[in-house]
Amino acid sequence: MRGWVSWRKDRCWITNCSGFFMTQTLIPLLVDALANAALIFFVAVGLTLVFSVLRILNVAHGSFYSIGAYVAASLGLWIVSIGAPPWLTFPALLLSAALVAALFGPLIEHTLIRWTYGKSEAVQILVTFGLFLILEDLQRLLFGVQSIYSDTPMSLLGVSEIGGIIYLNYQLVLVGLAVMVLVGLRVFVRHTRTGRLLTAVVADREVSLAMGIDTNRMFMIAFTLGVFLAALGGAMATPTTGVAPGLGADTMVLAFAVAAIGGLGQVEGAALAAIIVALAKVLAIYFMPALDAVAPYIVMVVVLSIRPHGLFGTAQTRRI
C-alpha cells in the first residue's frame, strides 16, 4: 500500500490528486512553455515578416539572432568591466539589437538581398545560405569558439516562486516583452503610415509601385525590422544562456518550424505556433525526454498534414 501511494505521488496525472498536479506540474509546465515561446517568437516573427513583404525565405535570419546575442553579451560584459551601473545592461540589450539591425539590415538588403529579387527561390535560398555560412565564420573569427556569458540582467531581477518552483523574474519579463512586440507589430502595421504602405506592398507589389509607393524602401524597412527582431531574440536570450558558435543554426531551424506551423507571413500565426512548439518541447521534457529534440517537428508534420499552409495561412493569403 505504501508503494502504491508513493507511486501515485510520483506519477500524479490529471485524474488523480489534481491539486498536486496543478502546483507541481501544470503551472510550471505553462510558465516554462510561455518563457520558451517568447524567445522563439522574436526570431520566428522576424522571419515571417521578411517573407511576407520580400517573398524571400531568409536562411541567414538565424545568424542575426546569434550576432545579436554576441553583441549584447559583449556590450554587457563591457558595461560591467568599466564599473558602470549594472542596470545599464538592460538598455544595452535593446541597443545591441538596434545596432545589429542598423548595421546589417540596410547593408545586406541593398546588396545581396536586392540582387535576388525576381530570381528563383532556389537562388534566393542559396544566396541567403551562403550569407549564413559567411556570417557564422565571421562570428567565430571575431568572438572565438568559447562560450560567452553575460548574466547581469538576470541576476538583477531576482527570482519568484511559482507552483513551488523558483523562476527567474527575467523569464517572466521575456513573456511580457514578447506580448509587447506582438501588440507593437499590430499597431505598427495597422495604425502607422509606413505599416499601411507595407500592407499595400504585401497585397500587390506591382500596383503599389504603380501608385507611387517606394517599394525598395519598404523592402529595406521590412528587412531591417526582421533583422531587429531576430537580433532582439538573441540579445534577450543572453542573460539566461551562454553564447557559442552554432546558436544561429539551431534557432533558425526552430524558427522555420514555427513560421511553417503558423503559416508563412502570419504574425499571429507565429505567436500561436511559438506557444504550441514551446508547449510540445516542454511536455516532451516533462514526460517523454527522448522526444525533446523532435517534438517541434512532430507538431509541424501533424499541423502541415492537416493544414498544408499552416494554422493561419492559405494558398492565396498575402498579408501581414
Add this chain to the structure above:
Amino acid sequence: MGGKDRYCRSNKLQPYNNMLVKFHKTFYSFPSRPSRTREDDRIFEALGGVQMYDQMKLRKIFGGALLAAALAHGAAAQDKPDSLDVGVFTFMSGPAAAYGMPGKQGAEIIIEQINADGGVGGVPISASFVDEAQGAEGVLSEYRRLAENGTTEAMIAALSSGHCLALAPVADQLKMPTIGWNCDTHQLYQTGEFDYFYRPNGNTIAEFVAFALYFLDQHPDLKTVAFINPDYSFGHDAAEIVKAAIKALRPDVKVVAELYPKLGSPSYQTEVSRLSAARPEVIFSNLWGADLENFVRQAQPRGLFNQSNVVLALGETILERIDLPEGVTVGVLGDGMWNSPTAKEIGRAEAFAEAYREKFGENPIFPSVKMANAFLVLKSAYEAAMEENGGTWPTKDQVVGALEGISVTTLTGEVTFRADNDGIVDQIVGTTVKPEGAEHVTIGNMVRYDGKTLLPPEGEDALAWISKLTPEFMDNLPDAGSYK
C-alpha cells in the same frame, strides 16, 4: 628469351634498340658505379640489348638485394627522423571546445616540456592538430590523410567517444599507433580487439561506478535520484552504469527523472523546472564543456543546488569558472588532477601547471592533464621500444609492441595497460569545499579508488559485472576524505 628478343620482338623495331640502350644508360645506371669509359660504352653498344639485358638483370638482382637489405634494416631500426610527427585530435570549436581546447593547450605545454628535455630519444615532437568539430567523416578523412602522408608516426586521438569508436578499426587498418587520449566509452573494447589503439584512461565503467559508490556512501538514507545527461552514448551509458550500481547496491532507491538534453543545448530552463518539480535528493549529471557550464549557470540561481545534492562528474573543469556552492560532488574522470596528493608526490605536475598558467592564465583542468599524460605514455613507449631495439629509432610495430602491458608514471599517477589495451587508472572523487580566503571552491573530502577494483575482468559484460556488486564490496573501499 634473349635480351634482344625482349626489347625488339620484330626486326621492324631494331632501329629503336639503340635508343632504348641510350635511355637505359641515362636513367638506369648505378649511381655507385664508377663512370664508364668510352671503351665500355662502345662495347656496351656493340653488344646492344644482350649486354644491356644482362646488366639489367644484374641490376635487378643487386637492386632487389639492396632494397631487401634496406627494408630489413628499416624493419629492424630506422634513422631518427627530424621530428616525431604526431596527429592530435581534439575539439577546437563549438561547445565541446570548452573541454577540447584545454586538451590542446595541455598538449602544447607538454610538447614544449618534452622537447626542452631533449625530445623523445633526442627527437623533438611536432604536433598537427585536427578539429573534431567537423564530425566523424571529416575526422576519419583527416586521420587517413595524416596517416598516409609518410611522416606522421603516431596519433593522439580523440576526445569524442564516437570518433574513437570510428578510428580504432582504422588505426588497425593503417597500422598507426594511436593513443586514445580521452575516449571514455566502455564500448570501445567490448565491440572489438584493436592492436594499434591504446587507451590510457580507464573507461566509463570505472568512472561512473566511482561516482555511484561515492554518493551512495555519502547518503546512506538516499531514496530518490534524477539524471540530466547529454543525449548521446556518453550520457546514456553513464545513466545506465549509475542505475545498475544503484540497483545492485541500494535497490530501494528510485529514479524520479531522466533528462537527456541534446549536446550543445543553449537553454536548460525547462530541465531545471522539471528537476525542481521532481525534487530528487541527488541529481547526477555528466554534462560537460559548455553544456555543463550552461546548466550550472542556469540551475544555480533557480535554487536547484540548494534543493538537491548535485553530482557533477566532470565538475573539476568549471571550478575556477563558476562560483559553485560547497557540497557539490565533483570528479575528474580518472586521476588527472594536477594538484592531487599523488601528483604532488610525483612532483612533475606542478611544473606543468606553472607553465600552463604562464601561457594561458589559468590552472590546467583534467582534460589538459589527460592529454599531457597521453603524450607521456607515447614517449615511454618510444623509449621502451628504442631500448629494446638497441637505441635505434623504432618502427610503428615496435612502438605498438612496447605499449603492450606497459606501466607509465604520468603527471598524476600510474597507468597500466591490460591485455585488451585498456588502461587502468585510479578514480578521484570529492566534494566542493571553500578554504578560508580562497577565491574559488576546490575539491575536498576526497577519495582515490583503485582503478583495478572498479573495472570488470576482461571479456566480462560490464553491466552484468556491476549487477553483481554487493554492499560488502562497498565496505572494503576507502572512505570519503581518506585521500589527503
